[in-house]
Amino acid sequence: LVSKKWKVEDTVIDLGDGVRIGTGHFAVMAGPCSIESEEQIASTIEHLQANGIKIMRGGVYKPRSSPYSFRGLGIDGLKMWYEQTREAGIKIITEVMMTEQIDAMIDYVDIFQVGARNAQNFNLLDALGKVDKPVLLKRGISGTVEELLQAAEYIFSNGNERIMLCERGIRSYESAYRNTMDLNAVAILKEKSHLPVIADPSHGIGVRRFVDKIALASVMAGADGVIVEVHQRPEKAFSDGQQTLSYKEAERLYSRLRQTYGLR
Ligand code: PEP
Ligand code: MN
Numbered sequence: 001l002v003s004k005k006w007k008v009e010d011t012v013i014d015l016g017d018g019v020r021i022g023t024g025h026f027a028v029m030a031g032p033c034s035i036e037s038e039e040q041i042a043s044t045i046e047h048l049q050a051n052g053i054k055i056m057r058g059g060v061y062k063p064r065s066s067p068y069s070f071r072g073l074g075i076d077g078l079k080m081w082y083e084q085t086r087e088a089g090i091k092i093i094t095e096v097m098m099t100e101q102i103d104a105m106i107d108y109v110d111i112f113q114v115g116a117r118n119a120q121n122f123n124l125l126d127a128l129g130k131v132d133k134p135v136l137l138k139r140g141i142s143g144t145v146e147e148l149l150q151a152a153e154y155i156f157s158n159g160n161e162r163i164m165l166c167e168r169g170i171r172s173y174e175s176a177y178r179n180t181m182d183l184n185a186v187a188i189l190k191e192k193s194h195l196p197v198i199a200d201p202s203h204g205i206g207v208r209r210f211v212d213k214i215a216l217a218s219v220m221a222g223a224d225g226v227i228v229e230v231h232q233r234p235e236k237a238f239s240d241g242q243q244t245l246s247y248k249e250a251e252r253l254y255s256r257l258r259q260t261y262g263l264r
Contacts (some may be wrong), residue, residue, distance in 0.1 A: 129158020
């Protein structure tokens, strides 16, 4: 169902208020790894508005390698975030970690993100197939392209056709950086599937000073959008600061992304 053999025209996802994602509608989603405070949300929104960005990312449920790391503000954080974004006309993308969270989250979310660690949580995928909200599905940490497509098939076959496929880097033997951004997958997914393909260069390489280059390369490889981590003070971020752009770095990237998309 997610193959071009099934549906010839590319899927464009309409979030309302003129925000569209897919072929011909390049999307930038930006924001912190974790939602941290009211003040941080306000500062991020100001940054996004100044740059014409309509979709804010951020986690309120964080999958952390260590249980002692910051694990997010939870549903109260999401509600606080939602209030601020509605006033600003900004859309929310945030990670749902388990089926039981969906009902409480659904009224406050514009896009559900499925994290790499849940890429084959088939119960979660089934459940997201039954909701009326778009889903951004990340590739598993050691997942193949075929496994990503099959995971999308779970959601689609349950009735939810508004899915984005996200390449966020895979685990390899290389240790010079955090993950290996697989640009091959971006090109191949774009050929195989009618669904929008989103690149996550922040997790894809995991090193701040290279995020811009990998973001631009992803667009040339065919990505319909990017999701990037930005923070007012990346070195103070509660999570993933080492791969998070400052506002100034992010601004340079946004303008180059728009140019690059035009060149494609
Ligand atoms: C994130 O987007 O912050 C995140 C946890 O991503 P991933 O699931 O790709 O590791
Ligand atoms: Mn992160």
